[in-house]
Amino acid sequence: MLPLALAACDGPQSALDPAGHEAEAVSQLFWWMAGASLVLWVLVVGLSFYASRRREQPWPARRAARLILVCGALLPTLLLAALLVFGLRLMPVLRAPGDGLRVEVEGQQFWWRVRYVLPDGRRFETANEVRLPVGSRTEFLLTAQDVIHSFWIPSLGGKMDMIPGTTNRLVLEPTQTGRFRGACAEFCGASHALMAMSVEVMEPEAFTAWVEREAGAAAASTDEGAALFLARGCGACHTVRGTAAAGRVGPDLTHLGARPTIAAGILPNSPENIDRFIRETQAIKPAARMPSFGMLPPAESAAIATWLGSLR
Ligand code: CUA
Numbered sequence: 001m002l003p004l005a006l007a008a009c010d011g012p013q014s015a016l017d018p019a020g021h022e023a024e025a026v027s028q029l030f031w032w033m034a035g036a037s038l039v040l041w042v043l044v045v046g047l048s049f050y051a052s053r054r055r056e057q058p059w060p061a062r063r064a065a066r067l068i069l070v071c072g073a074l075l076p077t078l079l080l081a082a083l084l085v086f087g088l089r090l091m092p093v094l095r096a097p098g099d100g101l102r103v104e105v106e107g108q109q110f111w112w113r114v115r116y117v118l119p120d121g122r123r124f125e126t127a128n129e130v131r132l133p134v135g136s137r138t139e140f141l142l143t144a145q146d147v148i149h150s151f152w153i154p155s156l157g158g159k160m161d162m163i164p165g166t167t168n169r170l171v172l173e174p175t176q177t178g179r180f181r182g183a184c185a186e187f188c189g190a191s192h193a194l195m196a197m198s199v200e201v202m203e204p205e206a207f208t209a210w211v212e213r214e215a216g217a218a219a220a221s222t223d224e225g226a227a228l229f230l231a232r233g234c235g236a237c238h239t240v241r242g243t244a245a246a247g248r249v250g251p252d253l254t255h256l257g258a259r260p261t262i263a264a265g266i267l268p269n270s271p272e273n274i275d276r277f278i279r280e281t282q283a284i285k286p287a288a289r290m291p292s293f294g295m296l297p298p299a300e301s302a303a304i305a306t307w308l309g310s311l312r
Helices: 002-007 021-053 061-095 204-215 224-231 271-279 298-309
Strands: 102-108 111-117 123-127 129-133 138-144 149-152 160-162 168-172 178-184 196-202
Touching: 021 061, 021 168, 102 129, 102 149, 102 160, 111 204, 123 204, 129 204, 138 149, 138 160, 160 168, 196 204, 224 298, 271 298
Parallel strands: 102 138, 129 196
Antiparallel strands: 102 111, 111 123, 138 168, 149 160, 149 178, 178 196
16 A cells, blocks of 8 residues: 555656645645544544453443543544644635636546636637746636536646536646646546646746747648648648638647647657547547547548647
8 A cells, every 4th residue: 555655646746746836735734634634543543442452341431431522522623623724724825816827728528628818818729738837826717618527737736627607716826847747637438537638837938938939820831731631621620720720629739749748648749649649539539529530541641640740
């Protein structure tokens, strides 16, 4: 059990290795709760053991009643009340306002639509990737399109449900730069376990440069893959800004080549993996809304994948 338990203490997706203000509160709460639970457990087990050994010579009734009152009622009440007060005191951290940047995320089976609303009012869309500036508070507005999902970046903060027809709010303040992993934390269908996202916390200047690039359209291209993308109907579901592809069903692919992962955080980004995903969608992500396009001639899907991979 111990190696299993310790395996959760590190890595890009651990609530116990906090890289954000809100995650620190969660991790603090966890360790205090775990510590207090351990004290209670030792007490209860110790007393049971003691009682079983004393069966032959029972205590006088008054002494036994006092023991039950103190150890069975008073002590747990005090300990649990202290934990409640401690937990409530952490809550304002989770309710404070943001610093101006807003990210609207919509969960869908089995990916994330991500819309950035900048402090100057500009907005742009991306998918399955969240980038944040270190040291400032970003406000997330979370909803879902089809079923309930849950937005969770363990290294940065607690999870929040995404419910169709409702908007939930979450504010995250990362305190360290780095790459992290987010995951869907609510069972949402066959590929729930394959619904992840890549998260990158950047220095403010690098973040601004990314925003400027990401807000723009894709570079014009006479690439064969660009023509095939439209000719084979990919644009009916996907948007690539700067081209005629303006579909709203699937993820926006405008700067797909610049994302570290594809298919909602489950495959490293490379033209080979994009090609594989186009041809074997249902094998890689069962029950996704995109059908497998294995019927395309291999040269065509490879050309489309190469073009998509070049969109930076
Ligand atoms: Cu989306 Cu689980």
